[in-house]
Amino acid sequence: MPIPETLVYVVDDDPSAREGVAGLIRSAGLMAKTFASGEEFLAAPQPKMPGCLVLDVDLPGLNGLDLQQKLVKSGVQVPIIFLTGHGDIPMTVRAVKAGAVNFLTKPVDDEALLNTIRQCITSDQETQLRLGSDIQSACSLEDIVGESNALHKVLEQVAIVAPTDSTVLLHGETGTGKEVIARAIHNLSSRRDRMFVRMNCAAIPAGLLESELFGHEKGAFTGALMQKKGRFELADHGSLFLDEIGDISLELQPKLLRAVQEQEFERLGSARTIHVDVRIIAATHRDLSAMIREGKFREDLFYRLNVFPIEIPPLRERREDIPLLVNHFVSKLSRRMGKKIASIPRQAMEVLANAPWPGNVRELQNVIERAFILTRGEELELPIAELHPTLERGVARCSTSSFRQAECTVIIEALRAASGRIAGKGGAAERLGLKRTTLQNKIRRLGIPRASYQG
Ligand SMILES: Nc1ncnc2c1ncn2[C@@H]1O[C@H](COP(=O)(O)OP(=O)(O)OP(=O)(O)O)[C@@H](O)[C@H]1O
Numbered sequence: 506m507p508i509p510e511t512l513v514y515v516v517d518d519d520p521s522a523r524e525g526v527a528g529l530i531r532s533a534g535l536m537a538k539t540f541a542s543g544e545e546f547l548a549a550p551q552p553k554m555p556g557c558l559v560l561d562v563d564l565p566g567l568n569g570l571d572l573q574q575k576l577v578k579s580g581v582q583v584p585i586i587f588l589t590g591h592g593d594i595p596m597t598v599r600a601v602k603a604g605a606v607n608f609l610t611k612p613v614d615d616e617a618l619l620n621t622i623r624q625c626i627t628s629d630q631e632t633q634l635r636l637g638s639d640i641q642s643a644c645s646l647e648d649i650v651g652e653s654n655a656l657h658k659v660l661e662q663v664a665i666v667a668p669t670d671s672t673v674l675l676h677g678e679t680g681t682g683k684e685v686i687a688r689a690i691h692n693l694s695s696r697r698d699r700m701f702v703r704m705n706c707a708a709i710p711a712g713l714l715e716s717e718l719f720g721h722e723k724g725a726f727t728g729a730l731m732q733k734k735g736r737f738e739l740a741d742h743g744s745l746f747l748d749e750i751g752d753i754s755l756e757l758q759p760k761l762l763r764a765v766q767e768q769e770f771e772r773l774g775s776a777r778t779i780h781v782d783v784r785i786i787a788a789t790h791r792d793l794s795a796m797i798r799e800g801k802f803r804e805d806l807f808y809r810l811n812v813f814p815i816e817i818p819p820l821r822e823r824r825e826d827i828p829l830l831v832n833h834f835v836s837k838l839s840r841r842m843g844k845k846i847a848s849i850p851r852q853a854m855e856v857l858a859n860a861p862w863p864g865n866v867r868e869l870q871n872v873i874e875r876a877f878i879l880t881r882g883e884e885l886e887l888p889i890a891e892l893h894p895t896l897e898r899g900v901a902r903c904s905t906s907s908f909r910q911a912e913c914t915v916i917i918e919a920l921r922a923a924s925g926r927i928a929g930k931g932g933a934a935e936r937l938g939l940k941r942t943t944l945q946n947k948i949r950r951l952g953i954p955r956a957s958y959q960g
Pocket residue numbers: 550648649650651677678679680681682683684685686790830833866867870
Protein backbone atom coordinates (compact mmCIF):
# COMPACT_ATOMS: atom_id res chain seq x y z
CA MET A 506 0.00 0.00 0.00
CA PRO A 507 1.52 3.37 -0.93
CA ILE A 508 2.13 5.62 2.05
CA PRO A 509 0.20 8.82 1.61
CA GLU A 510 2.06 12.10 1.26
CA THR A 511 5.37 10.29 1.05
CA LEU A 512 7.94 12.15 -0.92
CA VAL A 513 11.41 10.91 -1.76
CA TYR A 514 14.07 13.40 -2.84
CA VAL A 515 16.72 12.23 -5.27
CA VAL A 516 19.98 14.17 -5.64
CA ASP A 517 22.26 12.94 -8.42
CA ASP A 518 24.21 14.85 -11.06
CA ASP A 519 23.85 12.09 -13.63
CA PRO A 520 20.52 12.80 -15.36
CA SER A 521 19.91 9.24 -16.49
CA ALA A 522 20.65 7.75 -13.05
CA ARG A 523 18.55 10.47 -11.42
CA GLU A 524 15.53 9.98 -13.65
CA GLY A 525 15.89 6.21 -13.46
CA VAL A 526 15.72 6.27 -9.67
CA ALA A 527 12.84 8.77 -9.70
CA GLY A 528 10.90 6.62 -12.17
CA LEU A 529 11.42 3.57 -9.99
CA ILE A 530 10.17 5.45 -6.93
CA ARG A 531 7.10 6.69 -8.78
CA SER A 532 6.35 3.21 -10.10
CA ALA A 533 6.13 2.11 -6.46
CA GLY A 534 3.37 4.67 -5.85
CA LEU A 535 5.55 7.20 -4.02
CA MET A 536 6.30 10.76 -5.04
CA ALA A 537 9.76 11.72 -6.23
CA LYS A 538 11.44 15.08 -6.64
CA THR A 539 14.83 15.37 -8.31
CA PHE A 540 17.79 17.71 -7.93
CA ALA A 541 20.99 17.82 -9.96
CA SER A 542 23.22 19.06 -7.14
CA GLY A 543 23.43 19.60 -3.40
CA GLU A 544 23.26 23.36 -3.99
CA GLU A 545 20.07 23.04 -6.00
CA PHE A 546 18.56 20.90 -3.27
CA LEU A 547 19.40 23.42 -0.55
CA ALA A 548 18.07 26.31 -2.58
CA ALA A 549 14.73 24.70 -3.36
CA PRO A 550 11.84 25.84 -1.22
CA GLN A 551 10.83 22.68 0.58
CA PRO A 552 7.20 22.88 1.52
CA LYS A 553 7.37 19.57 3.28
CA MET A 554 9.91 17.17 4.61
CA PRO A 555 10.70 14.26 2.35
CA GLY A 556 10.16 10.76 3.70
CA CYS A 557 13.75 10.09 2.75
CA LEU A 558 16.61 11.34 0.65
CA VAL A 559 18.43 9.29 -1.98
CA LEU A 560 21.82 10.90 -2.34
CA ASP A 561 24.69 10.31 -4.72
CA VAL A 562 27.89 10.46 -2.64
CA ASP A 563 30.03 11.74 -5.48
CA LEU A 564 28.39 15.04 -6.43
CA PRO A 565 30.30 17.91 -8.01
CA GLY A 566 30.47 21.00 -5.78
CA LEU A 567 28.83 20.21 -2.48
CA ASN A 568 29.27 16.44 -2.19
CA GLY A 569 26.75 14.07 -0.63
CA LEU A 570 28.50 13.95 2.71
CA ASP A 571 28.81 17.75 2.95
CA LEU A 572 25.13 18.00 2.18
CA GLN A 573 24.33 15.49 4.90
CA GLN A 574 26.37 17.48 7.39
CA LYS A 575 24.73 20.73 6.42
CA LEU A 576 21.33 19.13 6.99
CA VAL A 577 22.38 17.76 10.37
CA LYS A 578 23.72 21.17 11.40
CA SER A 579 20.47 22.87 10.52
CA GLY A 580 18.57 20.27 12.56
CA VAL A 581 17.10 18.35 9.63
CA GLN A 582 17.17 14.64 10.37
CA VAL A 583 15.83 12.96 7.32
CA PRO A 584 16.82 9.34 6.61
CA ILE A 585 19.43 9.30 3.86
CA ILE A 586 20.22 6.51 1.44
CA PHE A 587 23.67 7.01 -0.03
CA LEU A 588 24.43 5.67 -3.48
CA THR A 589 28.15 4.99 -3.77
CA GLY A 590 30.50 3.91 -6.49
CA HIS A 591 33.12 1.25 -5.79
CA GLY A 592 35.85 3.83 -5.33
CA ASP A 593 34.06 5.78 -2.61
CA ILE A 594 35.17 3.75 0.42
CA PRO A 595 36.89 6.58 2.40
CA MET A 596 33.84 8.70 1.85
CA THR A 597 31.64 5.87 2.99
CA VAL A 598 33.55 5.53 6.23
CA ARG A 599 33.15 9.23 6.97
CA ALA A 600 29.46 9.00 6.23
CA VAL A 601 29.04 6.07 8.59
CA LYS A 602 30.78 8.06 11.32
CA ALA A 603 28.39 10.90 10.65
CA GLY A 604 25.52 8.59 11.39
CA ALA A 605 24.33 7.45 7.99
CA VAL A 606 23.42 3.81 7.87
CA ASN A 607 21.97 3.22 4.44
CA PHE A 608 24.39 2.47 1.64
CA LEU A 609 23.80 0.98 -1.76
CA THR A 610 26.49 0.44 -4.33
CA LYS A 611 26.00 1.55 -7.89
CA PRO A 612 24.70 0.13 -10.18
CA VAL A 613 21.82 -0.09 -7.78
CA ASP A 614 19.54 -3.09 -7.66
CA ASP A 615 15.96 -1.77 -8.07
CA GLU A 616 14.41 -4.12 -5.53
CA ALA A 617 17.08 -3.38 -2.92
CA LEU A 618 16.64 0.37 -3.36
CA LEU A 619 12.86 0.21 -3.03
CA ASN A 620 13.11 -1.98 0.05
CA THR A 621 15.54 0.40 1.71
CA ILE A 622 13.32 3.38 0.87
CA ARG A 623 10.29 1.61 2.34
CA GLN A 624 12.20 0.76 5.51
CA CYS A 625 13.35 4.33 5.92
CA ILE A 626 9.85 5.64 5.50
CA THR A 627 7.85 3.23 7.59
CA SER A 628 10.26 2.59 10.44
CA ASP A 629 10.09 6.11 11.64
CA GLN A 630 7.09 7.90 10.33
CA GLU A 631 6.20 9.34 13.70
CA THR A 632 9.67 10.62 14.39
CA GLN A 633 9.75 12.23 11.01
CA LEU A 634 6.44 13.88 11.59
CA ARG A 635 7.79 15.27 14.83
CA LEU A 636 11.10 16.32 13.36
CA GLY A 637 9.46 17.71 10.27
CA SER A 638 7.33 20.00 12.35
CA ASP A 639 10.21 20.92 14.64
CA ILE A 640 12.42 21.95 11.79
CA GLN A 641 9.89 24.12 10.16
CA SER A 642 8.73 25.64 13.39
CA ALA A 643 11.51 28.19 13.29
CA CYS A 644 8.98 30.70 12.08
CA SER A 645 7.94 33.63 14.16
CA LEU A 646 6.58 37.02 13.26
CA GLU A 647 10.05 38.19 12.23
CA ASP A 648 10.07 35.70 9.36
CA ILE A 649 6.91 37.18 7.95
CA VAL A 650 7.92 39.85 5.49
CA GLY A 651 5.72 42.82 4.61
CA GLU A 652 4.83 46.30 5.80
CA SER A 653 1.43 46.77 4.16
CA ASN A 654 -1.56 47.76 6.26
CA ALA A 655 -3.35 44.64 5.12
CA LEU A 656 -0.58 42.38 6.45
CA HIS A 657 -0.23 44.42 9.64
CA LYS A 658 -3.91 43.86 10.37
CA VAL A 659 -3.40 40.12 9.98
CA LEU A 660 -0.38 40.15 12.29
CA GLU A 661 -2.28 42.15 14.91
CA GLN A 662 -4.95 39.47 14.91
CA VAL A 663 -2.28 36.78 15.16
CA ALA A 664 -0.76 38.48 18.18
CA ILE A 665 -4.17 38.73 19.86
CA VAL A 666 -5.30 35.17 19.28
CA ALA A 667 -1.99 33.27 19.57
CA PRO A 668 -1.74 33.18 23.40
CA THR A 669 -5.32 31.93 23.77
CA ASP A 670 -6.37 28.38 23.06
CA SER A 671 -9.08 29.51 20.63
CA THR A 672 -9.61 27.75 17.35
CA VAL A 673 -8.49 29.85 14.40
CA LEU A 674 -9.84 29.61 10.87
CA LEU A 675 -7.51 31.04 8.22
CA HIS A 676 -8.98 31.93 4.87
CA GLY A 677 -6.99 33.03 1.86
CA GLU A 678 -6.16 32.25 -1.74
CA THR A 679 -3.51 29.71 -2.62
CA GLY A 680 0.03 30.76 -1.69
CA THR A 681 -0.96 33.75 0.46
CA GLY A 682 0.85 32.44 3.54
CA LYS A 683 -1.78 30.50 5.46
CA GLU A 684 0.72 27.96 6.70
CA VAL A 685 3.23 30.64 7.63
CA ILE A 686 0.56 32.34 9.73
CA ALA A 687 -0.55 29.05 11.30
CA ARG A 688 3.03 28.33 12.41
CA ALA A 689 3.40 31.86 13.75
CA ILE A 690 0.27 31.37 15.87
CA HIS A 691 1.71 28.15 17.27
CA ASN A 692 5.11 29.72 17.91
CA LEU A 693 3.62 32.67 19.73
CA SER A 694 1.52 30.42 21.95
CA SER A 695 2.41 28.67 25.19
CA ARG A 696 2.40 25.44 23.16
CA ARG A 697 5.48 26.48 21.17
CA ASP A 698 7.66 23.77 22.72
CA ARG A 699 5.18 21.07 21.83
CA MET A 700 4.34 19.69 18.43
CA PHE A 701 2.92 21.61 15.50
CA VAL A 702 1.33 18.84 13.47
CA ARG A 703 0.12 19.56 9.98
CA MET A 704 -2.54 17.61 8.18
CA ASN A 705 -3.41 18.40 4.59
CA CYS A 706 -6.98 17.17 4.26
CA ALA A 707 -6.88 17.49 0.46
CA ALA A 708 -3.72 15.48 -0.11
CA ILE A 709 -4.84 12.28 1.53
CA PRO A 710 -7.38 9.94 -0.08
CA ALA A 711 -10.73 10.09 1.74
CA GLY A 712 -10.46 6.47 2.85
CA LEU A 713 -7.16 7.07 4.63
CA LEU A 714 -7.96 10.43 6.16
CA GLU A 715 -9.87 9.03 9.11
CA SER A 716 -7.01 6.81 10.20
CA GLU A 717 -4.54 9.63 9.64
CA LEU A 718 -6.56 11.89 11.94
CA PHE A 719 -7.53 9.43 14.63
CA GLY A 720 -5.07 6.52 14.20
CA HIS A 721 -5.85 2.85 14.03
CA GLU A 722 -5.23 -0.42 15.80
CA LYS A 723 -3.34 -3.28 14.19
CA GLY A 724 -5.69 -5.15 11.86
CA ALA A 725 -8.39 -2.43 11.88
CA PHE A 726 -8.52 -2.70 8.10
CA THR A 727 -6.65 -4.48 5.33
CA GLY A 728 -3.17 -3.05 5.27
CA ALA A 729 -3.20 -1.88 8.92
CA LEU A 730 -0.13 -3.92 9.78
CA MET A 731 0.83 -1.97 12.88
CA GLN A 732 -0.92 0.14 15.43
CA LYS A 733 -0.62 3.79 14.50
CA LYS A 734 -1.28 7.05 16.29
CA GLY A 735 -3.30 9.66 14.46
CA ARG A 736 -2.41 13.33 14.17
CA PHE A 737 -4.78 14.34 16.96
CA GLU A 738 -2.79 12.15 19.32
CA LEU A 739 0.55 13.36 18.01
CA ALA A 740 -0.55 16.96 18.50
CA ASP A 741 -1.56 16.39 22.13
CA HIS A 742 -0.62 19.53 24.14
CA GLY A 743 0.46 21.12 20.86
CA SER A 744 -1.32 22.48 17.80
CA LEU A 745 -2.97 20.67 14.93
CA PHE A 746 -3.03 22.54 11.63
CA LEU A 747 -5.92 21.23 9.53
CA ASP A 748 -5.00 22.52 6.10
CA GLU A 749 -7.55 22.54 3.25
CA ILE A 750 -10.34 21.87 5.71
CA GLY A 751 -12.90 22.58 2.97
CA ASP A 752 -11.83 19.35 1.28
CA ILE A 753 -12.85 17.07 4.11
CA SER A 754 -15.71 14.74 3.19
CA LEU A 755 -19.21 15.20 4.58
CA GLU A 756 -19.07 11.70 6.08
CA LEU A 757 -16.01 12.52 8.16
CA GLN A 758 -17.20 15.94 9.30
CA PRO A 759 -19.29 14.73 12.30
CA LYS A 760 -16.32 12.77 13.65
CA LEU A 761 -14.06 15.75 13.19
CA LEU A 762 -16.61 17.99 14.91
CA ARG A 763 -16.64 15.71 17.93
CA ALA A 764 -12.84 15.59 18.10
CA VAL A 765 -12.54 19.38 17.80
CA GLN A 766 -15.36 20.10 20.24
CA GLU A 767 -15.02 17.36 22.84
CA GLN A 768 -11.31 16.70 22.31
CA GLU A 769 -12.01 13.00 22.26
CA PHE A 770 -12.11 10.23 19.68
CA GLU A 771 -11.38 6.54 19.19
CA ARG A 772 -8.69 4.98 17.03
CA LEU A 773 -10.10 2.93 14.15
CA GLY A 774 -10.70 -0.61 15.36
CA SER A 775 -10.76 0.39 19.03
CA ALA A 776 -13.58 1.21 21.44
CA ARG A 777 -11.34 3.04 23.88
CA THR A 778 -11.92 6.78 23.96
CA ILE A 779 -8.78 8.89 23.86
CA HIS A 780 -8.82 12.37 25.37
CA VAL A 781 -6.45 15.03 24.12
CA ASP A 782 -5.65 18.71 24.55
CA VAL A 783 -5.13 20.06 21.05
CA ARG A 784 -5.29 23.59 19.72
CA ILE A 785 -6.88 23.63 16.28
CA ILE A 786 -5.80 25.95 13.50
CA ALA A 787 -7.71 25.32 10.26
CA ALA A 788 -7.20 26.83 6.82
CA THR A 789 -8.94 26.85 3.49
CA HIS A 790 -9.03 28.72 0.20
CA ARG A 791 -12.68 27.70 -0.27
CA ASP A 792 -15.78 29.72 0.50
CA LEU A 793 -17.15 27.63 3.37
CA SER A 794 -20.37 29.67 3.62
CA ALA A 795 -21.16 28.85 0.01
CA MET A 796 -20.32 25.21 0.69
CA ILE A 797 -22.78 25.23 3.59
CA ARG A 798 -25.51 26.57 1.29
CA GLU A 799 -24.69 23.83 -1.21
CA GLY A 800 -24.87 21.21 1.54
CA LYS A 801 -21.17 20.33 1.22
CA PHE A 802 -20.00 21.58 4.59
CA ARG A 803 -21.71 21.18 7.96
CA GLU A 804 -22.82 24.38 9.55
CA ASP A 805 -22.11 23.14 13.09
CA LEU A 806 -18.52 22.28 12.16
CA PHE A 807 -18.10 25.66 10.49
CA TYR A 808 -19.23 27.55 13.59
CA ARG A 809 -16.98 25.42 15.78
CA LEU A 810 -13.98 26.24 13.58
CA ASN A 811 -14.86 29.85 12.84
CA VAL A 812 -14.29 31.03 16.43
CA PHE A 813 -11.57 33.44 15.36
CA PRO A 814 -11.47 33.91 11.58
CA ILE A 815 -8.47 35.57 9.92
CA GLU A 816 -8.61 36.62 6.29
CA ILE A 817 -5.22 36.66 4.54
CA PRO A 818 -5.36 39.14 1.66
CA PRO A 819 -4.02 38.22 -1.79
CA LEU A 820 -0.69 39.71 -2.82
CA ARG A 821 -2.28 41.98 -5.45
CA GLU A 822 -4.05 43.80 -2.60
CA ARG A 823 -0.78 44.50 -0.79
CA ARG A 824 1.61 45.33 -3.60
CA GLU A 825 3.78 47.41 -1.24
CA ASP A 826 5.00 44.09 0.16
CA ILE A 827 6.29 42.83 -3.20
CA PRO A 828 9.69 44.64 -3.26
CA LEU A 829 10.30 43.62 0.36
CA LEU A 830 9.45 40.00 -0.43
CA VAL A 831 11.67 40.06 -3.54
CA ASN A 832 14.63 41.32 -1.50
CA HIS A 833 13.90 38.80 1.22
CA PHE A 834 13.83 35.87 -1.20
CA VAL A 835 16.96 37.05 -3.02
CA SER A 836 18.98 37.40 0.18
CA LYS A 837 17.72 34.07 1.46
CA LEU A 838 18.78 32.38 -1.77
CA SER A 839 22.13 34.22 -1.71
CA ARG A 840 22.84 32.88 1.76
CA ARG A 841 21.79 29.36 0.89
CA MET A 842 23.56 29.15 -2.44
CA GLY A 843 26.57 31.31 -1.68
CA LYS A 844 25.96 33.44 -4.76
CA LYS A 845 25.93 37.21 -4.53
CA ILE A 846 23.26 39.28 -6.20
CA ALA A 847 24.12 42.93 -5.69
CA SER A 848 21.12 44.57 -7.31
CA ILE A 849 17.71 44.13 -8.82
CA PRO A 850 17.09 46.40 -11.81
CA ARG A 851 14.38 49.00 -11.20
CA GLN A 852 12.50 47.92 -14.29
CA ALA A 853 12.44 44.30 -13.16
CA MET A 854 11.16 45.34 -9.75
CA GLU A 855 8.43 47.41 -11.38
CA VAL A 856 7.34 44.48 -13.51
CA LEU A 857 7.24 42.26 -10.42
CA ALA A 858 5.33 44.81 -8.37
CA ASN A 859 2.67 45.11 -11.05
CA ALA A 860 2.11 41.48 -11.96
CA PRO A 861 -1.23 39.96 -10.90
CA TRP A 862 0.27 37.00 -8.98
CA PRO A 863 -2.66 34.59 -9.02
CA GLY A 864 -0.40 32.15 -7.11
CA ASN A 865 0.45 34.91 -4.60
CA VAL A 866 3.62 34.81 -2.46
CA ARG A 867 4.44 31.25 -3.45
CA GLU A 868 4.36 32.14 -7.16
CA LEU A 869 6.52 35.22 -6.56
CA GLN A 870 8.98 33.08 -4.61
CA ASN A 871 9.21 30.55 -7.44
CA VAL A 872 9.76 33.26 -10.05
CA ILE A 873 12.56 34.79 -7.99
CA GLU A 874 14.19 31.44 -7.44
CA ARG A 875 14.16 30.70 -11.13
CA ALA A 876 15.57 34.12 -11.96
CA PHE A 877 18.22 33.65 -9.29
CA ILE A 878 19.37 30.34 -10.70
CA LEU A 879 19.49 31.71 -14.24
CA THR A 880 21.38 34.87 -13.28
CA ARG A 881 25.06 34.80 -14.16
CA GLY A 882 26.21 38.25 -13.08
CA GLU A 883 25.56 40.23 -9.92
CA GLU A 884 22.37 41.84 -11.19
CA LEU A 885 19.21 39.78 -10.98
CA GLU A 886 18.06 38.82 -14.48
CA LEU A 887 14.34 38.31 -14.87
CA PRO A 888 13.67 36.03 -17.85
CA ILE A 889 10.49 37.98 -18.57
CA ALA A 890 9.39 36.16 -21.70
CA GLU A 891 9.75 32.78 -20.04
CA LEU A 892 7.89 33.87 -16.97
CA HIS A 893 4.91 34.87 -18.99
CA PRO A 894 1.93 35.24 -18.59
CA THR A 895 2.08 36.60 -15.06
CA LEU A 896 4.84 39.06 -15.78
CA GLU A 897 3.55 40.17 -19.14
CA ARG A 898 0.43 41.35 -17.40
CA GLY A 899 2.69 43.05 -14.88
CA VAL A 900 4.42 44.87 -17.72
CA ALA A 901 1.07 46.00 -19.03
CA ARG A 902 0.40 47.74 -15.73
CA CYS A 903 3.75 49.51 -15.54
CA SER A 904 3.95 53.28 -15.55
CA THR A 905 4.38 54.68 -19.06
CA SER A 906 8.02 55.75 -18.54
CA SER A 907 9.40 52.26 -18.34
CA PHE A 908 6.40 50.59 -19.90
CA ARG A 909 7.51 50.91 -23.51
CA GLN A 910 10.96 49.65 -22.71
CA ALA A 911 9.68 46.73 -20.66
CA GLU A 912 7.13 45.82 -23.29
CA CYS A 913 9.81 45.88 -26.00
CA THR A 914 12.00 43.58 -23.92
CA VAL A 915 9.20 41.08 -23.42
CA ILE A 916 8.30 41.03 -27.08
CA ILE A 917 11.88 40.79 -28.31
CA GLU A 918 12.61 37.93 -25.93
CA ALA A 919 9.50 36.08 -27.06
CA LEU A 920 10.41 36.62 -30.72
CA ARG A 921 13.94 35.39 -30.11
CA ALA A 922 12.65 32.33 -28.32
CA ALA A 923 10.38 31.65 -31.31
CA SER A 924 13.24 32.22 -33.79
CA GLY A 925 11.43 35.26 -35.15
CA ARG A 926 8.17 33.46 -35.82
CA ILE A 927 5.03 35.38 -34.82
CA ALA A 928 2.16 33.03 -35.64
CA GLY A 929 1.54 29.32 -35.12
CA LYS A 930 2.42 26.85 -32.41
CA GLY A 931 5.33 28.02 -30.29
CA GLY A 932 5.29 31.35 -32.10
CA ALA A 933 5.82 34.63 -30.23
CA ALA A 934 2.09 35.44 -30.20
CA GLU A 935 1.28 32.15 -28.53
CA ARG A 936 4.14 32.54 -26.06
CA LEU A 937 2.84 35.93 -25.05
CA GLY A 938 -0.80 34.85 -24.96
CA LEU A 939 -1.66 37.47 -27.58
CA LYS A 940 -3.56 37.31 -30.85
CA ARG A 941 -1.28 37.35 -33.90
CA THR A 942 -2.72 40.63 -35.14
CA THR A 943 -2.38 42.28 -31.71
CA LEU A 944 1.28 41.33 -31.57
CA GLN A 945 1.90 42.56 -35.12
CA ASN A 946 0.30 45.88 -34.23
CA LYS A 947 2.42 46.18 -31.10
CA ILE A 948 5.62 45.43 -33.04
CA ARG A 949 4.71 48.12 -35.53
CA ARG A 950 3.65 50.64 -32.88
CA LEU A 951 6.79 50.13 -30.80
CA GLY A 952 9.01 50.12 -33.90
CA ILE A 953 10.80 46.91 -32.97
CA PRO A 954 13.36 46.24 -35.73
CA ARG A 955 13.77 42.77 -37.17
CA ALA A 956 17.49 42.90 -36.44
CA SER A 957 16.74 42.93 -32.70
CA TYR A 958 15.43 39.39 -32.73
CA GLN A 959 16.75 37.75 -35.90
CA GLY A 960 20.19 36.50 -36.80
N1 LIG B 1 4.73 37.29 4.44
C1 LIG B 1 5.59 36.36 4.04
N2 LIG B 1 6.91 36.55 4.22
C2 LIG B 1 7.80 35.64 3.79
N3 LIG B 1 7.48 34.51 3.16
C3 LIG B 1 6.18 34.26 2.95
C4 LIG B 1 5.17 35.17 3.38
N4 LIG B 1 3.97 34.66 3.04
C5 LIG B 1 4.22 33.50 2.43
N5 LIG B 1 5.53 33.25 2.37
C6 LIG B 1 6.18 32.10 1.71
O1 LIG B 1 5.38 31.78 0.57
C7 LIG B 1 5.19 30.39 0.44
C8 LIG B 1 3.71 30.07 0.50
O2 LIG B 1 3.22 30.27 1.83
P1 LIG B 1 2.24 29.23 2.53
O3 LIG B 1 2.63 27.83 2.23
O4 LIG B 1 2.13 29.62 3.95
O5 LIG B 1 0.91 29.60 1.75
P2 LIG B 1 -0.51 28.87 1.77
O6 LIG B 1 -1.53 29.94 1.82
O7 LIG B 1 -0.52 27.84 2.83
O8 LIG B 1 -0.50 28.23 0.34
P3 LIG B 1 -1.38 27.00 -0.24
O9 LIG B 1 -2.78 27.47 -0.30
O10 LIG B 1 -0.76 26.82 -1.58
O11 LIG B 1 -1.17 25.87 0.69
C9 LIG B 1 5.99 29.75 1.53
O12 LIG B 1 7.23 29.35 1.02
C10 LIG B 1 6.17 30.85 2.55
O13 LIG B 1 7.37 30.71 3.27
